[in-house]
Amino acid sequence: MLEINHLTMVFKHHQLVIPKLSVAPGQVLTLTGASGIGKSSLLQWVLGVPQPNVAIAGELSLNGVDLTQRPIEQRNIGLVTQQADLFPHMTVQQNLLFARTAQSADRQAWVAEQLNSVGLSEYGDAYPAELSGGQRARIALLRSLAASPKSILLDEPFSALDVKLRTSVREFTWSKLADAQMPAMLVTHDPADAPGEVVNLEHYYYD
Amino acid sequence: MATTLPTLTMNRLTRAGLALLWIIVPLVVIAWHVTTTPLNASIGSAWEGLGESAWLTLLVTVLTSVVVLFAALAGSRGRHLNATWASFIAVPHVAFAIGLLWLVSPSGWLVRLVDALLPAWQGPVQSSWLSAKSTLTLLVVLILKELPFLLLMAQANIRQMPIARWQQQALALGYSQRRFWWLIVVPALLKPLRLPLYIIAIYTVSVVDIPLLVGPNAPALLAHQVFELNWQFSAGDNDWVAWGALLLVLLAFISLLLLRGLEWLLQRALGRCAITGRRSQSGGTGGNASSKPWFWTLLALAVLTSLILQSGQQGWFYPALWPQGWQWERWLSEWPYIAPLLYNTWTLAVFSATLAWLSAVILLELQAQRQQSKLNAAWLIMLIIPQLVLVLGWQRQVGPDNSFVWLLWSHTVFCFPYAYLTLHGAYLAYPRRWLWQARSLGYGPWAAWFRVLAPMLKRPLALAWAMAFSISVAQYLPTQWLAPVTHPTLTTEAVSIASGGDWRLASVYALMQWVSVWIIFMVALGVTRARN
Numbered sequence: 001m002l003e004i005n006h007l008t009m010v011f012k013h014h015q016l017v018i019p020k021l022s023v024a025p026g027q028v029l030t031l032t033g034a035s036g037i038g039k040s041s042l043l044q045w046v047l048g049v050p051q052p053n054v055a056i057a058g059e060l061s062l063n064g065v066d067l068t069q070r071p072i073e074q075r076n077i078g079l080v081t082q083q084a085d086l087f088p089h090m091t092v093q094q095n096l097l098f099a100r101t102a103q104s105a106d107r108q109a110w111v112a113e114q115l116n117s118v119g120l121s122e123y124g125d126a127y128p129a130e131l132s133g134g135q136r137a138r139i140a141l142l143r144s145l146a147a148s149p150k151s152i153l154l155d156e157p158f159s160a161l162d163v164k165l166r167t168s169v170r171e172f173t174w175s176k177l178a179d180a181q182m183p184a185m186l187v188t189h190d191p192a193d194a195p196g197e198v199v200n201l202e203h204y205y206y207d
Numbered sequence: 208m209a210t211t212l213p214t215l216t217m218n219r220l221t222r223a224g225l226a227l228l229w230i231i232v233p234l235v236v237i238a239w240h241v242t243t244t245p246l247n248a249s250i251g252s253a254w255e256g257l258g259e260s261a262w263l264t265l266l267v268t269v270l271t272s273v274v275v276l277f278a279a280l281a282g283s284r285g286r287h288l289n290a291t292w293a294s295f296i297a298v299p300h301v302a303f304a305i306g307l308l309w310l311v312s313p314s315g316w317l318v319r320l321v322d323a324l325l326p327a328w329q330g331p332v333q334s335s336w337l338s339a340k341s342t343l344t345l346l347v348v349l350i351l352k353e354l355p356f357l358l359l360m361a362q363a364n365i366r367q368m369p370i371a372r373w374q375q376q377a378l379a380l381g382y383s384q385r386r387f388w389w390l391i392v393v394p395a396l397l398k399p400l401r402l403p404l405y406i407i408a409i410y411t412v413s414v415v416d417i418p419l420l421v422g423p424n425a426p427a428l429l430a431h432q433v434f435e436l437n438w439q440f441s442a443g444d445n446d447w448v449a450w451g452a453l454l455l456v457l458l459a460f461i462s463l464l465l466l467r468g469l470e471w472l473l474q475r476a477l478g479r480c481a482i483t484g485r486r487s488q489s490g491g492t493g494g495n496a497s498s499k500p501w502f503w504t505l506l507a508l509a510v511l512t513s514l515i516l517q518s519g520q521q522g523w524f525y526p527a528l529w530p531q532g533w534q535w536e537r538w539l540s541e542w543p544y545i546a547p548l549l550y551n552t553w554t555l556a557v558f559s560a561t562l563a564w565l566s567a568v569i570l571l572e573l574q575a576q577r578q579q580s581k582l583n584a585a586w587l588i589m590l591i592i593p594q595l596v597l598v599l600g601w602q603r604q605v606g607p608d609n610s611f612v613w614l615l616w617s618h619t620v621f622c623f624p625y626a627y628l629t630l631h632g633a634y635l636a637y638p639r640r641w642l643w644q645a646r647s648l649g650y651g652p653w654a655a656w657f658r659v660l661a662p663m664l665k666r667p668l669a670l671a672w673a674m675a676f677s678i679s680v681a682q683y684l685p686t687q688w689l690a691p692v693t694h695p696t697l698t699t700e701a702v703s704i705a706s707g708g709d710w711r712l713a714s715v716y717a718l719m720q721w722v723s724v725w726i727i728f729m730v731a732l733g734v735t736r737a738r739n
Binding site: 044047048049050052053071072073075076077078079081083085087088089098099101143144146147149 | 576578650663
């Protein structure tokens with residue numbers, strides 16, 4: 001369970017006050033709201049990214065463990081973004097191996113299996129620039145899951161894709177997340193992206 | 208907030224430490240020197256002795272800056288210079304001047320070439336205006352050496368402008384390419400070029416090594432004259448040195464005011480032209496020769512060839528196009544003298560470049576964490592104070608022949624702003640989300656920096672180090688005034704030999720200086736070649 005309590009985010013011209021938000025394992029909570037309201041800032045706070053221009057107070061816990069003061073690398077929360085953010089100097093295989101923990105058994109075989117499962121076995125040695133948008137989006141999700149996170153954040157992961165690809169990548173994402181049974185938060189502008197509960201941040205907006 | 212408070216404090220302490228090392232201490236030493244130096248001579252007598260030099264310095268500074276500005280504005284329309292051109296900018300001034308002088312002097316290679324092609328020509332050129340050591344030669348050397356720097360700065364800014372969209376609009380409205388460039392792009396370019404232009408102006412006000420080689424002697428440039436006076440030991444000369452240093456600061460200020468005025472006038476004139484609605488008839492797509500990469504390749508090759516031939520020639524009398532005899536043994540016989548200089552130069556350059564580079568990276572990392580994406584001009588302050596004034600103050604406070612540590616510190620003070628300037632664009636434009644990705648996968652901040660950011664920014668990081676290295680190699684005044692006996696370098700020796708008139712031997716030292724920088728740039732470009 002991912003829980004946010006007593007969160008206050010003070011921006012330059014407005015603030016968000018969120019008494020409580022929680023996401024159960026296997027559930028995807030969708031955040032919507034006008035541009036600039038603070039959706040991505042909220043996601044970054046959950047991830048643990050310092051935000052010098054926003055004053056933030058609140059508590060965050062995952063499966064009962066308080067994460068509020070923990071740095072990003074100790075939170076065990078994955079991130080998938082609109083740009084996919086695959087490391088351009090690494091091949092697809094290297095991106096996945098980079099994410100897979102060193103202690104994992106048979107890392108190479110795991111990578112091969114994952115690439116095979118998405119029909120991209122022959123792209124292991126390709127660089128991200130050589131992939132299509134849909135292929136990049138799939139690899140980005142696989143990479144996030146490779147580190148065995150306990151929760152995942154999705155920051156407009158489908159908005160750079162065309163309508164046809166969007167549907168297939170969306171289905172792929174939901175099926176992977178259903179298998180992983182972890183709480184997830186999604187930021188999107190498109191209501192069609194939302195697979196479950198939707199929270200409109202405008203309800204928590206104050207001048 | 209418990210963990211962020213120490214981080215913030217650490218960040219502030221680190222910034223304060225960097226500022227202390229590279230800005231505050233250098234300036235406090237100067238301030239101390241200025242306030243404790245009595246000015247015994249009257250300003251009238253000082254002006255009588257230094258006035259002519261001051262006027263000449265102002266003239267050379269303004270002319271160099273204006274010509275470089277207009278050539279860069281016109282030239283940046285051409286093909287874009289790339290990273291390789293950074294290596295041309297980094298060619299040490301002294302090596303460039305020694306090579307260029309043989310090329311363009313009244314009995315030099317170009318004149319000999321004209322002589323060979325035009326039998327009617329009566330050479331060599333006889334005019335004091337065009338003599339090897341003259342104001343005109345000085346201007347040519349300074350302009351050719353400074354122009355690539357401003358061109359690169361102009362093109363870096365142009366790349367960030369939506370030029371294609373502006374051009375489409377202007378052409379659709381019936382404007383020619385040339386009018387579009389001067390009425391739309393140039394006004395937008397003037398402000399971002401202000402700081403690089405000021406850096407060029409201040410460099411010109413206070414440069415000593417180039418005037419020593421190719422500048423006029425009567426009157427000499429003010430920095431040149433103050434440099435000479437500082438070797439005298441009479442009290443009167445010392446007073447003039449103090450007045451000279453003050454005059455240099457004043458000249459620097461006046462030059463910047465004049466350049467600011469010129470910018471204002473140019474903005475107004477172009478603005479008025481733009482609202483007349485007048486379209487020119489001609490297409491006007493031709494650019495300035497300086498915009499063409501081949502021009503710079505040819506120039507660099509000609510200067511390099513001139514240095515190589517000079518370093519090996521035994522006799523080369525007018526009007527012979529090629530040397531009449533060779534004496535390559537000069538290289539071998541000079542090696543015992545060159546080797547220790549090479550060691551001094553490289554040691555100093557490696558350490559100061561590394562210190563400067565580390566400082567620049569730390570500073571930029573802190574800026575990036577605070578989401579400050581703009582260049583902080585305060586860190587470049589050492590480039591907008593005449594170098595002679597700074598080094599003079601340091602010399603007077605710490606003594607003329609000091610430990611390696613002071614020399615290293617003085618070099619780093621000047622290498623640091625260039626490392627910061629070279630790296631800031633790429634570093635602050637780097638999308639931090641890649642680092643968050645790595646950290647969300649379980650990597651700590653150091654691991655994320657080394658495994659994700661460093662490989663992606665390897666070329667700008669390497670070029671920034673190489674640039675800092677080349678700046679240290681080219682330093683003349685700090686080495687000459689702070690450690691001339693204990694740590695002479697290739698640059699100080701090349702200037703001494705060339706100003707003594709032995710251009711053949713000076714070419715050997717200049718080549719070693721050039722090769723040192725060239726090797727570093729080639730290695731930096733080679734090892735950072737992108738595979739993907």
